[in-house]
Amino acid sequence: MSKKPTDSSRRGFMKSSAVAAAGASLLTNLSPIRAAHVSSDETIRIGLVGCGGRGRGAADQAMNTTGPTKLVAVADAFDDNLQSAINTLKRQHGDKVDVPKERQFVGLDAYSKVMEQECDLVILATPPGFRPLHFEAAINAGKHVFMEKPVAVDAVGVRKVIAANDIAKSKNLAVAVGLQRHHEPIYIETIKRLQDGEIGRIVATRCYWNGDGVWVRPRQDGQTEMEYQMRNWYYFNWLCGDHINEQHIHNLDVINWLMGGYPTVAQGQGGRQVRTGKEYGEIYDHHFVEFTYEKDGDRSVLLSQCRHIPNCWSAVSEYAHGADGWCNIGDGKIFDSKGNLKWEYNRKSEDGKRKNLHDGHQDEHHDLFASLRKGEIPNEGEYGAYSTMTAILGRLATYSGQEIKWTDALNSELCISPVEKYHTFQDTPPILPDADMLYPIPTPGVTKVL
Numbered sequence: 187m188s189k190k191p192t193d194s195s196r197r198g199f200m201k202s203s204a205v206a207a208a209g210a211s212l213l214t215n216l217s218p219i220r221a222a223h224v225s226s227d228e229t230i231r232i233g234l235v236g237c238g239g240r241g242r243g244a245a246d247q248a249m250n251t252t253g254p255t256k257l258v259a260v261a262d263a264f265d266d267n268l269q270s271a272i273n274t275l276k277r278q279h280g281d282k283v284d285v286p287k288e289r290q291f292v293g294l295d296a297y298s299k300v301m302e303q304e305c306d307l308v309i310l311a312t313p314p315g316f317r318p319l320h321f322e323a324a325i326n327a328g329k330h331v332f333m334e335k336p337v338a339v340d341a342v343g344v345r346k347v348i349a350a351n352d353i354a355k356s357k358n359l360a361v362a363v364g365l366q367r368h369h370e371p372i373y374i375e376t377i378k379r380l381q382d383g384e385i386g387r388i389v390a391t392r393c394y395w396n397g398d399g400v401w402v403r404p405r406q407d408g409q410t411e412m413e414y415q416m417r418n419w420y421y422f423n424w425l426c427g428d429h430i431n432e433q434h435i436h437n438l439d440v441i442n443w444l445m446g447g448y449p450t451v452a453q454g455q456g457g458r459q460v461r462t463g464k465e466y467g468e469i470y471d472h473h474f475v476e477f478t479y480e481k482d483g484d485r486s487v488l489l490s491q492c493r494h495i496p497n498c499w500s501a502v503s504e505y506a507h508g509a510d511g512w513c514n515i516g517d518g519k520i521f522d523s524k525g526n527l528k529w530e531y532n533r534k535s536e537d538g539k540r541k542n543l544h545d546g547h548q549d550e551h552h553d554l555f556a557s558l559r560k561g562e563i564p565n566e567g568e569y570g571a572y573s574t575m576t577a578i579l580g581r582l583a584t585y586s587g588q589e590i591k592w593t594d595a596l597n598s599e600l601c602i603s604p605v606e607k608y609h610t611f612q613d614t615p616p617i618l619p620d621a622d623m624l625y626p627i628p629t630p631g632v633t634k635v636l
Contacts, residue, residue: 233305237262237271241311251555261296301327315603318343339427351567363570366546385508393437399494421467434492439573449477456584475580587630
């Protein structure tokens with residue numbers, strides 16, 4: 187079984203906010219690109235697995251970095267996604283996109299073909315249920331990896347990612363995870379101040395991802411059930427893990443970063459109050475979770491909300507409350523216990539212009555590619571895996587209505603995403619609709635999650 191987080195790994199989490207400090211290992215005398223891979227120059231050759239909006243965005247941001255880059259192979263389950271991505275990226279980057287037909291791969295097994303190509307780094311941006319399988323394949327193939335969050339949808343997948351990440355370290359392979367707040371200066375400085383005691387001992391935290399929700403892709407005539415679920419992946423747990431996992435992980439990850447570790451237990455509630463139609467698959471439209479953190483004899487509580495319901499209060503934010511004040515973390519503002527502003531992140535650059543405070547999607551690629559060119563091997567795999575596990579822990583609590591311990595959740599053998607056995611759209615997915623095309627919905631007090 188893969189390693190559980192220890193006290194040392196919890197302390198190590200605090201050191202992972204900047205790429206250069208995230209498990210870096212120096213390769214002496216050789217470019218890390220040439221040392222591990224095939225390039226005879228300093229061009230970083232990129233493979234893309236998953237050509238949806240986030241995959242296209244990550245490839246664009248990778249090619250926006252300083253130094254020569256080239257996209258040389260792409261894969262997606264659907265040819266229309268793949269062609270759209272290639273056309274968009276060619277318009278943006280011209281000759282940097284070098285993807286002839288023989289390096290375009292379509293289908294559920296297409297990822298494996300990218301791993302066979304002469305690329306230095308692969309971007310993994312498929313629905314997250316496939317992430318453990320694809321990450322393991324990339325590391326086994328000797329590729330540096332940028333993978334989108336979350337990195338799994340169940341504990342079985344989390345443990346697979348942790349095991350593959352250990353292999354990546356032994357092979358001096360970089361691993362970056364799309365939790366971009368770790369690369370935003372406003373978060374880095376604010377969290378450092380909080381960890382240095384600016385508001386005293388932290389007694390409680392809050393975080394939110396409350397909004398209207400995301401796209402729906404209705405069922406089309408002639409689709410198999412597998413193709414329908416793959417197109418509408420956000421609403422199926424074996425592919426997405428619910429929006430607490432797919433979106434709210436960002437906010438939960440910030441609190442983990444701040445606390446220097448992971449919660450020990452969670453309990454909460456959620457359901458489908460508004461988004462109840464068959465087009466919404468099986469996931470909830472709201473979750474409220476109370477997580478407990480324990481460290482050095484101290485306990486603190488995180489109150490977590492995420493909601494996909496229109497015309498309600500919206501917020502995407504994180505807060506810390508201490509003995510001597512409180513902080514709006516993403517806004518970079520610290521207040522004393524009476525509400526007086528004590529410190530505010532400097533929003534202007536040296537030339538007096540307003541900084542772009544939240545350009546983390548681009549910054550994470552600047553940091554990754556700059557590190558590789560300097561001979562550093564960043565590794566964000568551990569906190570990516572355990573922040574994913576935090577979100578999964580919350581989902582287990584809301585679906586079951588039970589108090590769930592971290593250790594029980596992490597060690598669970600319940601696999602909801604057996605993607606290794608799926609190869610075509612004729613395969614049968616793990617969840618099926620009834621005669622009315624409605625999917626079974628998790629029921630607190632009834633649903634077993636461990």
